[in-house]
Amino acid sequence: MSESSEEQQQPQASSPRDPALFRAEPVSFVRRGNRLQGRRASAWERNADQYVIEPPRKIADTSVADDFHLDPTEAFGRTAPLVVEIGTGLGECIANAAKDDPERNYLAVEVYRPGLAQLMLKVESFGISNVRAVQANAPEVLDVMLGENSADEIWIFFSDPWHKPRHHKRRLIKKSFLDKVSRVLKPGGTLRLATDWSNYAEQMREVLEEHADFQNQHPGNLAGEASNLTKVRREGMEGFDPEPEFIDEQGGWAPRFERRILTSFEGKALKAGRLVFDLAYTRVG
Ligand SMILES: C[S@@+](CC[C@H](N)C(=O)[O-])C[C@H]1O[C@@H](n2cnc3c(N)ncnc32)[C@H](O)[C@@H]1O
Incomplete structure (x- = not known):
């Protein structure tokens, strides 16, 4: 298996060091290696101090201690609208968006350290300073680290679909997670989602349509x-x-969001003949 296909493979439940075992709720990921090598290791070494936020941990190394609250102005060195991307993978989308949109701050939330190291390589090559990254479990970032009404947009592209019905409980997009998104997103802020798995797309649309805090930006579309x-x-x-x-x-599907560039993950999905669903909802509650 090539390095990139190994990186982008779907998680399989459950490994012996499954992080779900440390938490009360099942998590949407399985533990993968933290080890960095070659260019990624040196990019991390050069940039982590400036660009990576290191929260105090609770138990697992992707957890966030209950008393850690991020001050975005301090973390970014300026006050600007905040976009949070959850599950940034190899950082392709967030790095490009930050480069094309220098007026906003971009926070990458990802549990996979080599993906964040790859983002550091892009931050360097693009010469951008409006990106910060945190290696942490997204529900804890939303619950603890980010303040109420602190984000202008939250993006989650190709959240792991957990295909098998017995694993659906591990999917990120569900009512309890949307409650967390709603707390962090400003009123009028946008939640953007994309998936290449139709059954997950239907689940996303269903829970969002039922949630009083979210309004579809494209009702009846497509x-x-x-x-x-x-x-x-x-x-x-x-x-x-x-x-x-x-x-x-x-x-009620959204048109493709122009800043959602074609990532290697989506490229493989399209090559395999899969179709992509976009969703965009405004926080109204
Ligand atoms: C299928 S990949 C998609 C990556 C990227 N968004 C793209 O479109 O190429 C899903 C990513 O979400 C990350 N992820 C899954 N659950 C997460 C969680 N609870 N918190 C943070 N990241 C998570 C995974 O590690 C993985 O990198």
């Missing part, structure tokens, strides 16, 4: 024949039996 959900079900993609009569009357 419904019926134009819906990727219609295509997936009718054509029997993703292992579903074809349902020739299926129609997604509801729609």
Whole structure:
């Protein structure tokens, strides 16, 4: 397996050092190695002090101590609108967005250290200073580290889908997680999601439509024949039996967000013939 396909593989539950075992709630990731080598190791060494926020930990090394509250002005050295990307992978999207949008501060939240080290390489090569990164479990970052109404946007692109029904409880996007997002997002702020797994896309849309604090920015958009959900079900993609009569009357899918660049993860999904669902919701509560 190549390095990149190994990095982007879906997590498998459960390894003996599964971080879920340390926490009351199942987590959306499995532990992967922290070891850095070569260019990534030296990029980390050169940049971590300036760009990586190191919270005091609770138990596991991706946890956040209950009394750690981030002051974004101090962390970024300026006051500016804040975009938080959760699950930044190799940092492709956030680095490009920060480069193209220097007026805003960008916080990368990722449990996988080699991914953050890859982000450090990009920060260096782009010469940007409006990115900070934290290696931590996103629900704890939202619960503890970030203040109420502190983020202008929260992005979660290709959150691990946990395909098997018995693993759906490990999916990030659910009511309890949206409560945390709602606390941190400013009223009027935007939550952006994308996934290449139709069953997870339906779950995202369902929990968001039911949540009183969120309003769809594109109600009814890409419904019926134009819906990727219609295509997936009718054509029997993703292992579903074809349902020739299926129609997604509801729609509500967002157009592709222009700052969501094609990452290597999405590239592989498209190459495998998968379709992508975008969602964008405003915090109204
Ligand atoms: C499928 S990858 C997508 C990466 C990237 N967003 C992209 O589009 O290329 C999902 C990423 O989310 C990270 N992740 C999963 N659960 C997380 C959590 N609870 N907190 C922080 N990061 C998490 C994983 O480590 C992984 O890098």
